[in-house]
Amino acid sequence: MPEIFDSSKADKKPAHQHPHPLEATPEDLDVVAATDGEPLKKRLTTEIRKTKNVDDYSSVMRQMKPSHNPFAAFAAKPFNVAFDAQHKDEQVLLLLRQSLITQIKYVVIAIGLAFVPVLFNSVGMLSFLPLNFQFIANVGWYLMVMSYVLEVFLSWFYNVYIITDERIIDVDFHSLLFKNVAYAKIDNIEDITATTSGALGSIFDYGSVRIQTAGAVSEFDFVDVPHPSKVVSFLNELLIEEEQEFHDRRAN
Amino acid sequence: MFPSISPVTPASLNLLLLDGVRILFYIGFIFYVIFAFIALRQIEVMRKTVVTPFSTVVFLIGIGHLLLAIGALIFAFFTLM
Numbered sequence: 076m077p078e079i080f081d082s083s084k085a086d087k088k089p090a091h092q093h094p095h096p097l098e099a100t101p102e103d104l105d106v107v108a109a110t111d112g113e114p115l116k117k118r119l120t121t122e123i124r125k126t127k128n129v130d131d132y133s134s135v136m137r138q139m140k141p142s143h144n145p146f147a148a149f150a151a152k153p154f155n156v157a158f159d160a161q162h163k164d165e166q167v168l169l170l171l172r173q174s175l176i177t178q179i180k181y182v183v184i185a186i187g188l189a190f191v192p193v194l195f196n197s198v199g200m201l202s203f204l205p206l207n208f209q210f211i212a213n214v215g216w217y218l219m220v221m222s223y224v225l226e227v228f229l230s231w232f233y234n235v236y237i238i239t240d241e242r243i244i245d246v247d248f249h250s251l252l253f254k255n256v257a258y259a260k261i262d263n264i265e266d267i268t269a270t271t272s273g274a275l276g277s278i279f280d281y282g283s284v285r286i287q288t289a290g291a292v293s294e295f296d297f298v299d300v301p302h303p304s305k306v307v308s309f310l311n312e313l314l315i316e317e318e319q320e321f322h323d324r325r326a327n
Numbered sequence: 328m329f330p331s332i333s334p335v336t337p338a339s340l341n342l343l344l345l346d347g348v349r350i351l352f353y354i355g356f357i358f359y360v361i362f363a364f365i366a367l368r369q370i371e372v373m374r375k376t377v378v379t380p381f382s383t384v385v386f387l388i389g390i391g392h393l394l395l396a397i398g399a400l401i402f403a404f405f406t407l408m
Contacts, residue, residue: 145381157378204348211352211403218359218399225366225392232385233373246377251369256376 129168132316135309148172149301158237158244169238169309171300173231174281181227188220226251236297243286245295259288259295262317267310269303349407356400363396
């Protein structure tokens with residue numbers, strides 16, 4: 076009878092208890108690879124690679140400290156950041172927003188809007204109304220300015236581009252009523268282009284990163300993100316890492 | 328005999344116009360409360376989509392905004408009465 080059908084041998088534990096792959100050290104893996112008389116191979120499995128720190132394979136990330144700033148436009152290894160469709164073992168490696176420099180125009184607009192009632196009162200545009208009506212009109216105006224500031228802030232804060240060790244994610248919220256979240260696997264990336272344009276873009280090092288993929292969403296556009304060349308370098312490192320994983324999987 | 332019609336005086340026209348403006352203000356503030364409520368719901372969706380350490384503060388800002396809008400509506404109601 077083949078051993079596999081011999082129930083008397085079922086309770087016998089193997090001579091060497093292999094540790095869980097996530098807890099294994101490279102030395103343990105060598106032992107796993109050496110069972111059944113196979114030659115000793117120094118090879119990492121996919122599970123072990125997932126436990127690898129991003130600093131091990133990315134020179135861009137190695138130069139960056141983990142970001143604890145919730146308002147950072149370029150947050151490498153961000154602290155306590157997650158997204159709704161995140162996988163269990165998926166790590167957020169880079170979170171991008173539009174550069175703060177691009178938001179200055181909204182600050183200027185908000186300050187300008189805040190001075191409109193002062194202008195109106197100075198020329199007496201609302202003088203035909205009683206004082207209590209004028210006061211309520213001013214209150215209403217400042218509420219609208221506040222809603223504008225809130226909408227601009229929320230749009231900037233939550234329109235993010237996330238790069239994990241598995242995917243790129245583009246989260247878009249338009250005008251508080253429209254939500255669009257697009258995902259693409261790293262190994263579906265086909266082409267990456269970084270564009271820096273304009274005087275401000277050159278001075279403050281921000282621009283757009285266009286990523287073409289083979290997935291359902293054919294193009295991702297990271298608009299006005301800081302350090303576009305670093306983003307491209309990091310994505311290239313992730314691609315190389317994914318390729319390496321793919322070859323390891325095939326070899327296994 | 329014809330029924331007597333009160334003549335339209337500038338004072339009564341002024342009161343009529345003020346009543347119209349008052350109603351417009353009320354409608355504006357009611358719409359603002361609705362907008363603040365929608366904004367709060369959207370903040371809830373946003374903070375579930377992207378979780379950051381600042382998300383709770385953003386939610387509190389949304390609640391504060393809604394309370395302010397309701398407060399402004401009540402204030403406008405009593406001030407313009």
